[in-house]
Amino acid sequence: MAKILVVEDNALNIKLFCDLLTAHGHQTEPVTDSREALQAALAFLPDLVITDIQLPYITGIELMELLRAEDELKNVPIMAVTAYAAAGDEERIRAAGAQAYVSKPISVMRFAETVDQLLAAGSNVEGSSQDNQ
Numbered sequence: 001m002a003k004i005l006v007v008e009d010n011a012l013n014i015k016l017f018c019d020l021l022t023a024h025g026h027q028t029e030p031v032t033d034s035r036e037a038l039q040a041a042l043a044f045l046p047d048l049v050i051t052d053i054q055l056p057y058i059t060g061i062e063l064m065e066l067l068r069a070e071d072e073l074k075n076v077p078i079m080a081v082t083a084y085a086a087a088g089d090e091e092r093i094r095a096a097g098a099q100a101y102v103s104k105p106i107s108v109m110r111f112a113e114t115v116d117q118l119l120a121a122g123s124n125v126e127g128s129s130q131d132n133q
Helices: 011-023 034-044 060-068 089-096 108-131
Strands: 003-007 027-031 048-052 078-082 100-103
Touching: 003 011, 003 034, 011 027, 011 108, 027 034, 034 060, 048 060, 048 108, 060 078, 060 089, 078 089, 078 108, 089 100, 100 108
Parallel strands: 003 027, 003 048, 048 078, 078 100
Antiparallel strands: none
């Protein structure tokens, strides 16, 4: 079971994402206000962060930069989700720290596969760093 922080301002989307993740056996922490996302992440210490890019107050890109600046969170995989994919967006999103990018409306299959891939990659990173300590 992985701990997954979900940052999304749309109530229907956050319910969909959390229900999908819970159905796959994960523990979710929903955050609807991006101003609370960094504190929630520090308290929850997730194995994966899923964030919308188009958020009020703090954008998903700004949030990714904040997460990457925290020692406890800098290696946590991030999956960006957005409905507004313009030219150059994927490069900007990946440059900000996202390992994956999924466009809305999401494909449930692709969403679940991407989560599984990121968690598998993240556990390999964590496992190797723990071996070295």
